[in-house]
Amino acid sequence: xxxxxxxxxxxxxxxxxxxxxxxxxxxxxxxxxxxxxxxxxxxxxxxxxxxxxxxxxxxxxxxxxxxxxxxxxxxxxxxxxxxxxxxxxxxxxxxxxxxxxxxxxxxxxxxxxxxxxxxxxxxxxxxxxxxxxxxxxxxxxxxxxxxxxxxxxxxxxxxxxxxxxxxxxxxxxxxxxxxxxxxxxxxxxxxxxxxxxxxxxxxxxxxxxxxxxxxxxxxxxxxxxxxxxxxxxxxxxxxxxxxxxxxxxxxxxxxxxxxxxxxxxxxxxxxxxxxxxxxxxxxxxxxxxxxxxxxxxxx
Amino acid sequence: xxxxxxxxxxxxxxxxxxxxxxxxxxxxxxxxxxxxxxxxxxxxxxxxxxxxxxxxxxxxxxxxxxxxxxxxxxxxxxxxxxxxxxxxxxxxxxxxxxxxxxxxxxxxxxxxxxxxxxxxxxxxxxxxxxxxxxxxxxxxxxxxxxxxxxxxxxxxxxxxxxxxxxxxxxxxxxxxxxxxxxxxxxxxxxxxxxxxxxxxxxxxxxxxxxxxxxxxxxxxxxxxxxxxxxxxxxxxxxxxxxxxxxxxxxxxxxxxxxxxxxxxxxxxxxxxxxxxxxxxxxxxxxxxxxxxxxxxxxxxxxxxxxxxxxxxxxxxxxxxxxxxxxxxxxxxxxxxxxxxxxxxxxxxxxxxxxxxxxxxxxxxxxxxxxxxxxxxxxxxxxxxxxxxxxxxxxxxxxxxxx
Numbered sequence: 082x083x084x085x086x087x088x089x090x091x092x093x094x095x096x097x098x099x100x101x102x103x104x105x106x107x108x109x110x111x112x113x114x115x116x117x118x119x120x121x122x123x124x125x126x127x128x129x130x131x132x133x134x135x136x137x138x139x140x141x142x143x144x145x146x147x148x149x150x151x152x153x154x155x156x157x158x159x160x161x162x163x164x165x166x167x168x169x170x171x172x173x174x175x176x177x178x179x180x181x182x183x184x185x186x187x188x189x190x191x192x193x194x195x196x197x198x199x200x201x202x203x204x205x206x207x208x209x210x211x212x213x214x215x216x217x218x219x220x221x222x223x224x225x226x227x228x229x230x231x232x233x234x235x236x237x238x239x240x241x242x243x244x245x246x247x248x249x250x251x252x253x254x255x256x257x258x259x260x261x262x263x264x265x266x267x268x269x270x271x272x273x274x275x276x277x278x279x280x281x282x283x284x285x286x287x288x289x290x291x292x293x294x295x296x297x298x299x300x301x302x303x304x305x306x307x308x309x310x311x312x313x314x315x316x317x318x319x320x321x322x323x324x325x326x327x328x329x330x331x332x333x334x335x336x337x338x339x340x341x342x343x344x345x346x347x348x349x350x351x352x353x354x355x356x357x358x359x360x361x362x363x364x365x366x367x368x369x370x371x372x373x374x375x376x377x378x379x380x
Numbered sequence: 381x382x383x384x385x386x387x388x389x390x391x392x393x394x395x396x397x398x399x400x401x402x403x404x405x406x407x408x409x410x411x412x413x414x415x416x417x418x419x420x421x422x423x424x425x426x427x428x429x430x431x432x433x434x435x436x437x438x439x440x441x442x443x444x445x446x447x448x449x450x451x452x453x454x455x456x457x458x459x460x461x462x463x464x465x466x467x468x469x470x471x472x473x474x475x476x477x478x479x480x481x482x483x484x485x486x487x488x489x490x491x492x493x494x495x496x497x498x499x500x501x502x503x504x505x506x507x508x509x510x511x512x513x514x515x516x517x518x519x520x521x522x523x524x525x526x527x528x529x530x531x532x533x534x535x536x537x538x539x540x541x542x543x544x545x546x547x548x549x550x551x552x553x554x555x556x557x558x559x560x561x562x563x564x565x566x567x568x569x570x571x572x573x574x575x576x577x578x579x580x581x582x583x584x585x586x587x588x589x590x591x592x593x594x595x596x597x598x599x600x601x602x603x604x605x606x607x608x609x610x611x612x613x614x615x616x617x618x619x620x621x622x623x624x625x626x627x628x629x630x631x632x633x634x635x636x637x638x639x640x641x642x643x644x645x646x647x648x649x650x651x652x653x654x655x656x657x658x659x660x661x662x663x664x665x666x667x668x669x670x671x672x673x674x675x676x677x678x679x680x681x682x683x684x685x686x687x688x689x690x691x692x693x694x695x696x697x698x699x700x701x702x703x704x705x706x707x708x709x710x711x712x713x714x715x716x717x718x719x720x721x722x723x724x725x726x727x728x729x730x731x732x733x734x735x736x737x738x739x740x741x742x743x744x745x746x747x748x749x750x751x752x753x754x755x756x757x758x759x760x761x762x763x764x765x766x767x768x769x770x771x772x773x774x775x776x777x778x779x780x781x782x
Binding site for chain 2: 093094096099100110111112113117120121138139140141142143144146147197207209
């Protein structure tokens with residue numbers, strides 16, 4: 082059984098704006114191929130102000146698809162269509178107090194129906210801009226199509242490469258077999274052979290130290306490694322900031338989307354792993370919030 | 381209203397009598413059956429009795445043909461891997477498109493290792509073509525693995541006949557019978573079935589105990605090697621309490637076999653009739669005249685299964701669905717796809733599976749809530765308009781698929 086939030090249940094058991102709006106002038110019909118769900122969104126848009134006066138949905142789908150549709154209609158009613166277009170699938174999920182990773186595509190379907198409806202209102206043809214595949218990495222909700230595209234585009238060869246580029250496989254690691262299968266398939270299409278022993282190719286190369294580092298060297302090295310990791314953090318709207326280095330302990334602040342993210346602990350563990358690999362010595366990475374405790378102890 | 385459990389093909393409640401015979405093996409006779417002291421005294425006898433109880437239920441010729449394992453999946457893996465290991469020159473396996481993942485995933489992995497997998501299709505009622513099967517049999521085939529009963533539709537496959545054909549062609553035959561054992565009578569000694577898998581938790585024994593039936597003389601290679609347990613055919617200290625519990629459950633299943641095929645069947649039939657009479661645009665999937673007595677799988681058109689289950693759950697009724705959204709993988713039921721059920725119906729399939737613990741009054745309760753649930757969801761469906769489906773549903777609503 083899915084662990085649905087109370088908000089999802091509320092919208093599922095008592096959906097808002099179910100049914101078609103009678104005199105709709107914007108209609109969006111989209112489906113999600115990965116699970117067969119489909120949604121028709123009907124809007125009544127005021128031609129003067131371009132404000133969405135009324136919204137209704139009809140959904141062929143599961144609990145979270147119905148809840149996503151329902152909450153979407155609540156969010157966009159009263160918005161101008163320009164503002165409505167800024168509603169992301171994450172907004173839909175947030176309004177529902179979260180969705181299980183396997184169900185995030187329901188919120189994507191909602192956003193797409195909205196785009197399609199507005200395109201319909203404007204007399205445009207809506208073209209889908211992404212393809213969705215089977216969910217591979219459940220920790221970070223990365224699907225097969227995304228991984229395949231990244232493998233193609235960036236000439237990735239190892240599971241580690243895939244993790245560096247997409248985060249897929251960076252959590253519990255249970256999907257590594259599936260990622261290997263994708264690598265095998267894509268590399269075969271390119272006429273290459275997947276080699277599980279191959280060294281990850283795309284990591285920025287930073288020489289490992291042979292001699293013990295001075296504190297200044299250590300800080301510089303840590304900054305260097307953090308810089309190399311920054312792009313993948315920023316891709317998720319987050320960042321990391323080095324606050325202090327005491328001995329072998331690096332204190333960092335996770336900022337942006339990383340701040341308060343459930344995955345922050347995992348990300349910190351990943352940073353620590355990378356630091357140790359590059360620096361060839363034991364490094365402990367600790368959230369800067371822990372520093373106050375340290376001061377109290379030493380003082 | 382107390383909650384109604386109609387998901388017995390997923391798992392069953394452990395019978396009180398089964399729990400009772402198990403308790404002493406946790407608290408008193410907890411010795412290792414291999415030990416020589418009073419804590420182990422009688423444990424080996426308990427296991428022997430359980431072996432005979434399993435033997436009686438499935439009609440095996442010898443009790444030594446019963447190998448206790450940890451689950452149905454282990455039994456299935458052991459059977460197939462044993463067959464290919466014992467016959468390294470045979471590189472083909474015959475199975476069906478509608479097997480349980482315990483077989484299909486293993487075959488997929490073996491395919492990568494170079495094995496040729498023949499996955500036999502089924503027709504719209506979920507039936508196999510035995511003539512086509514016969515043509516696949518050859519000296520290249522290491523093993524045939526075909527389920528006795530399908531978990532979703534309850535369809536029964538003619539495994540006894542297919543085992544005869546395999547035997548005549550000199551091919552080993554395995555059947556995954558986890559859904560069939562305890563629900564239909566079987567007498568393995570009169571068949572040519574070489575191996576059979578069963579699972580305790582499908583017949584009111586605990587989870588974590590299974591059996592591989594291995595016909596005497598069948599060439600065999602163990603999956604787990606180690607101690608002498610199960611005559612060296614499945615090493616690892618015996619799960620004594622569960623083995624004894626499974627034995628008791630098999631004894632009870634044998635006693636209730638007639639009840640299963642009369643009273644339990646009557647409940648299933650009444651539910652099925654009630655639903656199909658009251659609710660428009662729904663139909664029973666599978667082979668109506670050749671299936672388990674306890675199972676019905678009903679497709680409710682134009683709505684989706686998980687949504688139905690959530691509303692059923694709210695009404696206190698537990699069932700399951702072949703819809704994509706109820707499985708963690710998001711894959712629609714491979715059984716419904718294999719039967720070529722249109723997706724507007726396949727996604728709305730609900731399986732009700734009964735046991736001897738259910739009562740006729742529960743059927744009436746479900747019949748009271750089901751029409752309202754279907755109506756509620758159809759009101760939300762883009763394929764539905766007022767009292768019926770829109771005209772030409774698949775033309776009228778053609779979403780852009782992403």
